[in-house]
Amino acid sequence: MGNILEIKNLSVKIPAHGGTVSAVRDVSLELKKGETLAIVGESGCGKSMLCKSIMKLLPERAVIESGQIIVNGTDITGLSDREMTKLRGQLFSYVFQDPLSALDPTMTIGRQIAESILIHQRNLGKEEILARINELLTLVGIKNPEERSRLHSYELSGGMRQRCVLAIVLASNPRILLADEPTTALDVTIQAQILDLLKDIQKKRNMSTVLVSHDMGVVARVADRVAIMYAGKIVETGTAEDIFYSPAHPYTQGLLKSLPINSRGKDVLETIPGMPPSLMRLPKGDAFACRNPKALPIDFIEEPPMFKISDSHFAASWTLDKRYKNSNLE
Amino acid sequence: MQDIIAGVRNLTHEFQLNKKLKIRAIDGLSLDIRRGEILGVVGESGSGKSTLARCMMNIYRPTEGEVFFKNIKCSDRAEYKKHAFELQTKRQIIFQDSASSLNPRMRVIDIIAEPFRINHIVPIRGSIENEARFQLKYTGLDEELLYKYPGELSGGQRQRVAIARALAMEPELLVADEPISAVDVSIQAQLVNLFKHLRNEHGFSIMFIAHDLAMVEFLCDRVAIMYRGRLVELAETKELFANPLHPYTKLLLSCIPIPDPRAERERKHPDFDETEFDTSGCLTEISEGHLLLCGGEKSNNKKGSLAIG
Numbered sequence: 001m002g003n004i005l006e007i008k009n010l011s012v013k014i015p016a017h018g019g020t021v022s023a024v025r026d027v028s029l030e031l032k033k034g035e036t037l038a039i040v041g042e043s044g045c046g047k048s049m050l051c052k053s054i055m056k057l058l059p060e061r062a063v064i065e066s067g068q069i070i071v072n073g074t075d076i077t078g079l080s081d082r083e084m085t086k087l088r089g090q091l092f093s094y095v096f097q098d099p100l101s102a103l104d105p106t107m108t109i110g111r112q113i114a115e116s117i118l119i120h121q122r123n124l125g126k127e128e129i130l131a132r133i134n135e136l137l138t139l140v141g142i143k144n145p146e147e148r149s150r151l152h153s154y155e156l157s158g159g160m161r162q163r164c165v166l167a168i169v170l171a172s173n174p175r176i177l178l179a180d181e182p183t184t185a186l187d188v189t190i191q192a193q194i195l196d197l198l199k200d201i202q203k204k205r206n207m208s209t210v211l212v213s214h215d216m217g218v219v220a221r222v223a224d225r226v227a228i229m230y231a232g233k234i235v236e237t238g239t240a241e242d243i244f245y246s247p248a249h250p251y252t253q254g255l256l257k258s259l260p261i262n263s264r265g266k267d268v269l270e271t272i273p274g275m276p277p278s279l280m281r282l283p284k285g286d287a288f289a290c291r292n293p294k295a296l297p298i299d300f301i302e303e304p305p306m307f308k309i310s311d312s313h314f315a316a317s318w319t320l321d322k323r324y325k326n327s328n329l330e
Numbered sequence: 331m332q333d334i335i336a337g338v339r340n341l342t343h344e345f346q347l348n349k350k351l352k353i354r355a356i357d358g359l360s361l362d363i364r365r366g367e368i369l370g371v372v373g374e375s376g377s378g379k380s381t382l383a384r385c386m387m388n389i390y391r392p393t394e395g396e397v398f399f400k401n402i403k404c405s406d407r408a409e410y411k412k413h414a415f416e417l418q419t420k421r422q423i424i425f426q427d428s429a430s431s432l433n434p435r436m437r438v439i440d441i442i443a444e445p446f447r448i449n450h451i452v453p454i455r456g457s458i459e460n461e462a463r464f465q466l467k468y469t470g471l472d473e474e475l476l477y478k479y480p481g482e483l484s485g486g487q488r489q490r491v492a493i494a495r496a497l498a499m500e501p502e503l504l505v506a507d508e509p510i511s512a513v514d515v516s517i518q519a520q521l522v523n524l525f526k527h528l529r530n531e532h533g534f535s536i537m538f539i540a541h542d543l544a545m546v547e548f549l550c551d552r553v554a555i556m557y558r559g560r561l562v563e564l565a566e567t568k569e570l571f572a573n574p575l576h577p578y579t580k581l582l583l584s585c586i587p588i589p590d591p592r593a594e595r596e597r598k599h600p601d602f603d604e605t606e607f608d609t610s611g612c613l614t615e616i617s618e619g620h621l622l623l624c625g626g627e628k629s630n631n632k633k634g635s636l637a638i639g
């Protein structure tokens with residue numbers, strides 16, 4: 001299986017009030033054809049910025065400081081906006097985190113889906129387009145599609161908006177789907193339906209997916225591989241089994257411990273002590289060190305590199321260093 | 331009799347879409363929130379949860395029925411006006427799309443300060459800045475965000491700004507519409523602990539609308555299940571999870587995703603083509619405190635048909 005998407009040492013910075021935000025720090029990732037890669041991480045750690053840099057939809061002030069984004073063997077890092085617009089339609093689709101802002105309040109839902117259909121099938125007649133809109137809305141589980149397609153985004157419930165965004169995305173025929181929290185507003189039954197639908201479409205079209213999600217149940221269901229992000233960096237990657245059954249990074253371990261399933265019958269939920277560091281003032285060494293009760297002296301001095309645990313499993317924690325395992329690392 | 335802080339009676343809300351078409355988002359619903367409880371509201375997407383929240387806060391005028399807060403009948407215009415200050419400060423809402431409903435031209439500090447300004451309130455912690463700093467910390471945010479604009483924050487950071495803004499008013503009733511779905515699980519855990527703390531130590535009453543049933547099970551005292559604008563089941567959390575009765579509740583509980591890849595991948599989802607449920611009938615108390623929507627023939631049982639918890 002080849003890689004459809006490769007990210008190499010990507011760093012993104014955003015100048016802001018009071019300093020520069022290091023939103024993405026030296027991230028390397030690959031996405032294989034037909035695979036689902038889930039990105040999980042602390043809120044504000046740069047997941048959306050990472051997706052947006054792939055799509056070239058970064059905020060104006062943001063700069064890609066270094067690194068490469070390679071799609072199907074072609075480096076797209078330096079492409080102009082115009083070239084990128086074309087690519088976006090053909091290759092990528094992006095499900096924005098926040099469906100309300102992704103939808104245009106001045107246009108009906110139907111019109112927005114129609115626009116997306118027309119990017120690919122320019123010579124469809126009116127009847128055919130209408131039929132396709134209804135088909136897509138039905139596909140994402142919206143009842144009475146004919147009436148609902150005449151509504152505006154603010155007239156829909158949160159979950160319906162999210163499904164409309166999905167319908168727009170599915171109207172085009174992307175090779176790579178970047179889905180940023182695509183199911184957070186859905187009840188669990190519709191969520192289950194949508195996840196199965198995406199999986200189905202993925203198989204049929206050999207689509208590859210990057211899924212950003214906080215919902216570990218969703219990740220467990222759909223992800224082939226998982227990347228854990230903390231303070232702008234990927235700190236652990238592995239198969240879903242690697243991450244769920246033998247998490248190696250202390251942040252990943254803390255995250256899994258915070259799930260309510262692990263606090264059944266207790267009064268408070270387990271949490272990770274402390275707060276994530278500001279991306280404007282990153283500490284020296286491992287950014288997670290100050291929240292890690294088992295941090296080593298070296299954690300406060302030097303950032304750990306990625307250590308290989310198995311052919312599929314990597315993590316950036318000094319505890320994985322051979323020297324530490326053998327004696328200790330001072 | 332439990333002390334009741336707020337609720338709705340026979341509430342119906344319709345949206346007129348065009349001359350011919352009306353959507354009945356809420357259909358004759360009655361619900362109480364007890365003082366000092368966290369009431370979970372769960373249900374189908376589009377079942378009217380957000381509409382209910384907005385009616386409770388007098389943002390929408392109900393088509394029919396009554397909304398009350400303590401002994402104020404706030405669906406009545408004159409009564410609302412008379413108690414406007416109390417109603418606007420002692421009840422707060424966190425909107426479902428709060429992340430995108432923050433004013434993009436206001437800095438975080440001004441967003442948190444706004445309710446103080448509108449209501450001419452002096453913050454407990456002296457200045458607005460101190461108050462805002464305190465609330466940010468309370469919700470797990472870095473102080474440096476104070477002078478940022480919403481567009482410069484991540485989804486989860488914006489969500490927590492909305493929570494901070496609501497908490498700053500120290501409300502007695504908090505209506506929280508999906509308040510934690512945009513943040514990662516460790517911050518979710520922090521916020522859930524915070525909500526618990528607010529209930530235990532400060533006597534907050536909270537209506538907690540959510541899709542995450544594992545969190546609802548952990549946090550809430552009672553859970554109400556909504557389907558197509560109606561309440562189909564209501565019970566103490568333990569009872570509801572141990573003994574769900576309505577087929578829609580059963581379906582929901584069977585779909586909770588499990589954070590275990592092998593188990594989750596193998597799990598077959600039920601056949602969704604058959605997920606249409608009858609919504610006629612009346613809420614009936616099946617066992618103590620456990621209300622269930624029962625089919626048409628039982629509905630003449632007037633005695634048990636109160637939707638009061």
Ligand SMILES: Nc1ncnc2c1ncn2[C@@H]1O[C@H](COP(=O)(O)OP(=O)(O)OP(=O)(O)O)[C@@H](O)[C@H]1O
Pocket residue numbers: 014015016021023041042043044045046047048049050059097279481482483484485486487512513514
């Ligand atoms: N336009 C901007 N200007 C300055 N800083 C920004 C801007 N947009 C985002 N940031 C900062 O960049 C960091 C990364 O944001 P990003 O939206 O990628 O987070 P995220 O991982 O998607 O979080 P969440 O899970 O909460 O959505 C955050 O700390 C945020 O405050």
Ligand SMILES: Nc1ncnc2c1ncn2[C@@H]1O[C@H](COP(=O)(O)OP(=O)(O)OP(=O)(O)O)[C@@H](O)[C@H]1O
Pocket residue numbers: 154155156157158159160185186187345346347353354355373374375376377378379380381382426
């Ligand atoms: N402003 C509006 N105009 C017209 N219809 C509306 C409006 N707001 C909501 N609706 C409709 O009312 C119904 C209930 O919507 P509501 O937002 O209350 O659902 P919800 O239970 O909060 O769903 P979700 O879980 O998806 O957020 C939906 O059918 C929706 O399309």
Ligand SMILES: [Mg+2]
Pocket residue numbers: 047048049097180484485486
């Ligand atoms: Mg994000």
Ligand SMILES: [Mg+2]
Pocket residue numbers: 157158159379380381426507
């Ligand atoms: Mg809603």
